[in-house]
Amino acid sequence: MKLAIIAALVASAAAFAPNAQNVAQTALNAESDRRAFLGAAGLAITAAAIPAAANAKVDYENVAYLGGSSIIDLNNANVRAYLRLPGMYPSAAGKIVSHGPYKSVADVYSIPGLSAAEKEVIKKYESRFTAKEPTPEYVIDRINNGLYR
Numbered sequence: 402m403k404l405a406i407i408a409a410l411v412a413s414a415a416a417f418a419p420n421a422q423n424v425a426q427t428a429l430n431a432e433s434d435r436r437a438f439l440g441a442a443g444l445a446i447t448a449a450a451i452p453a454a455a456n457a458k459v460d461y462e463n464v465a466y467l468g469g470s471s472i473i474d475l476n477n478a479n480v481r482a483y484l485r486l487p488g489m490y491p492s493a494a495g496k497i498v499s500h501g502p503y504k505s506v507a508d509v510y511s512i513p514g515l516s517a518a519e520k521e522v523i524k525k526y527e528s529r530f531t532a533k534e535p536t537p538e539y540v541i542d543r544i545n546n547g548l549y550r
Contacts, residue, residue, distance in 0.1 A: 463533050475509060475532045476502045477539035479546045486529070488522040497523075498543040502535040 466474035468482030475497060483494035496519065500512045509515075509523055509530070523530075 466531055466533060472529055472531050475530050476535040477533060479543055481546060486526050493519040493522050503532045505532050506530045
């Protein structure tokens, strides 16, 4: 009986004892990690330092139609290009640049809300309009060309 009591006490005491933990040994090799890091950092700095070629369009073949000649491109010209045409700016010109793109000059007459007077003015200058292919570099600034006064 004494033996059973001692065995029960030892078993219950062992239940509260912490388990032996396995100690893992980690050997750090800082030399190789440092080399890998410095190599990757050097490659990243070199790649960032080499400038990429700019693929900007330097010469736009239809630049004369943006307001620098007597003919105005309906799809790419800025609203201020119509200042030289009396009666066009701001009402008819604003409607032209707000709508579009146009496949032909005749498409301008289908703008919703275009008054008869505005149609007359557009008809008067119809020979001075052309409808070139819309170019994103110029379409984005048709209404507001960034000139602030």
